[in-house]
Amino acid sequence: MGTREILTLQFGQYSNFIGTHWWNLQEAGFTYKSDDISEINHDTLYREGVSPRREVTFTPRLLSVDLRDGLKALPEVGELYGGLQLPSTSELNWNENAVEVKKEDCDDKSQFLKDLAGASNVEEVLNKDYDFERDVTVWSDYLYSRFHPRTVNVVKQFEYGNVNTPFDVFPLGKEVWKTEQFEEDFTDKIRNYVEECxxxxxxxxxxxxxxxFAGMSSSCLEYLQDEYERKSVLVFPVIPSHFPDNDYETEKERQDSLMSDSIRLMNLALSYNAYNEFSSLFIPLCTSEKGFRQPGLKRSFHNTEYNHKLPYHSSAILASALDTFTLKHRLKTSGFNLVDLCVDLNMVGRKCASASLCFPFCINKNVDLIDCLDQWDGPLTKSITPSCEIGTDRQMQHITIRGIPESRLKGPPHNAEKQRDLPAFKCKTVSEMLTFYYQCTQYASATNVTSVQKALPVKTPFPKFFNQKLDFTGNFTNSEQLSKPESIPVLAGLHTGAEIGVMLEKLHTETRKIKFKRFNAFISGGIENDDFEECLDNIFTLRENYEDNYFL
Structure with a gap:
């Protein structure tokens, strides 16, 4: 089976929070022992190269975009290949006395990055405990992976966290895309990556x-469709589970928050419309229930207590889902491609799909999967798509389970006891048993199940927000454990069903209430009232594709 390379693009601070966890997770899963053969083809998302010191490197095939000062201590050219070499004094042609030199204060590295830079044994650093909840302010604070010099791209016109000139409306992103930095330099980087494959x-x-960044990614998608129309583009629009302005105290702060919320909602509607037009499939992600018109209550996960106000926490959950449900088109033994996933879920014009997660998929210690499923109460997974629940019938879905070995499937025939009375006892593999479970619990649904032996690695710098009764392999025990989980089983799914139409209708209804003419930043950016009305009409039309009479 060939490499089947994929190029990953990340736009925005929260996307980079998720991406950082995702690349950390993948590198934590690398195997270096000759007798430990990986199921995952890491060449799909990574590229091999050579540094200026003639050292072989293995870096993500990635282009990341963020604002100025959004990287903190991370150099724009990365650290793996060394920083830029400044010319010596003898090479300069100007009069030193006539030149004023200004130096910017360098942001201090987090303690984790300091230890990582000076470590002779990286494993010692990864086994230490750090106060990431306090130390992490941007995504580079816990970045373990090392990037190629072309990976990080900075929008220099806008500063991260600047409230006076915020990078907050859809037209601004489209305007920045048209600058030389992106229209030429960024697209050249895309071309360079693709031509290497x-x-x-x-x-x-x-x-x-x-x-x-909604506008910037929309413009990028339009470019990709023009230049790479035969290639699949799988888009994950992400929404933070909390915005700082949600914590208002005064009436003025409440009004400002409502105004910001309307802007976010308009950006979301405009971007969904673009993703529907230019992507192969898009799957919105958020760990809060509503996502728009304020994110709402956080979704709860078994044996996990996370702080939804910390991007470091919520992004780790989304990254775990992302790493799990993309496994099928990244496995060495799979003939399944990205285009196959997009075609399966994008039937009758259903460009939008939903995602779900069971995190972690805990099984009581010494209990088999067959007993776990037989005793399970309610849905296996919870939605991580905003304002969208996961249906129980008429679904087209791809399910991935990882970290459950075949030895945990069922008891041996001579010791199976009551298991032998269960119809699922005839199943011989984890994927077969889970497929049978969905056949029994869902009506008129087509379910494709993938099983991967390797669990999700959750060592440092992954958050330590799991129940203390989980052992180091993620099994649930009856007593508190001294050791924290080093890996956990995970179950994740991608779905398309009538519930997505309900989500799109909610988005359409909420956005329709907004008086567009009050938001001059959109109008001055070139979006007219008719354009906005057409956008809403397109979302409503997309909603109609999810009515039951169109499917199955």
């Missing part, structure tokens, strides 16, 4: 969709 299959795109 032997069997390029398409793109993953993670993008903020509630600020101006």
């Amino acid at each position: 032997d069997s390029f299959q398409g793109f993953h795109m993670l993008t903020d969709c509630t600020n101006a």
Whole structure:
């Protein structure tokens, strides 16, 4: 099986929070022992190169975009290949006395990055405990992976966290895309990555969709459709589970928050419309229930207590889902490609799909999978798509389960006891048993199940927000454990059903209430009232594709 390379694009601070966890997770899963053969083809998302010191490197095939000062201590050219070499004094042609030199204060590295830079044994650092909840302010604070010099791209016109000139509306992103930095330099980087590939299959795109990065990613998608129309583009629009302005105290702060919320909602509607037009499939992600008109209550997960106000926490959950449900088109033994996933879920014009997660998929210690499923109460997974629940019938879905070995499937025949009375006892593999479970619990649904032996690695710098009764392999025990989980089983799914139409209708209804003419930043950016009305009409039309009479 060929490499089937994929190029990943990340737009925005929260997307990079998720991406950082995702690349950390993948590198934590690398195997270096000759007798430990990996199921995952890491060449799909990574590229091999050579540094200026003639050292072989293995870096993500990635282009990341963020604002100025959004990287903190991370150099724009990365650290793996060394920083830029400044010319010596003898090479300069100007009069030193006539030149004023200004130096910017360098942001201090987090303690984790300091230890990582000076470590002779990286494993010692990864086994230490750090106060990431306090130390992490941007995504580079916990970045373990090392990037190629072309990976990080900075929008220099806008500063991260600047409230006076915020990068907050859809037209701003489209305007920045038209600058030389992106229209030429960024697209050249895309071309360079693609031309390196032997069997390029398409793109993953993670993008903020509630600020101006929605406009930038939409313009990028339009470019990709023009230049790479035969390649699949799988888009993950992401929404933070909390915005700082949600914590208002005064009436003025409440009004400002409502105004910001309307802007975010308009950005989201405009971006969904673009993703529907230019992507192969888009799957919105958020760990809060509503996502738009304020994110709402956080979704709860078994044996996990996370702080939804910390991007470091919520992004780790989304990254775990992302790493799990993309496994099928990244396995060495799979003939399944990115285009196959997009075609399966994008039937009768259903460009939008939903995602779900069971995190972690805990099984009581010494209990088999067959007993776990037989005793399970309610749905296996919870939605991580905003304002969208996961249906129980008429679904087209791809399910991935990882970290459950075949030895945990069922008891041996001579010791199976009551298990032998269960119809599922005839199943011989984890994927077969889970498929049978969905056949029994869902009506008129087509379910494709993938099983991967390797669990999700959750060592440092992954958040330590799991129940203390989980052992180091993620099994649930009856007593508190001294050791924290080093890996956990995970179950994740991608779905398309009538519930997505309900989500799109909610988005359409909420956005329709907004008086567009009050938001001059959109109008001055070139979006007219008729354009906005057409956008809403397109979302409503997309909603109609999810009515039951169109499917199955």
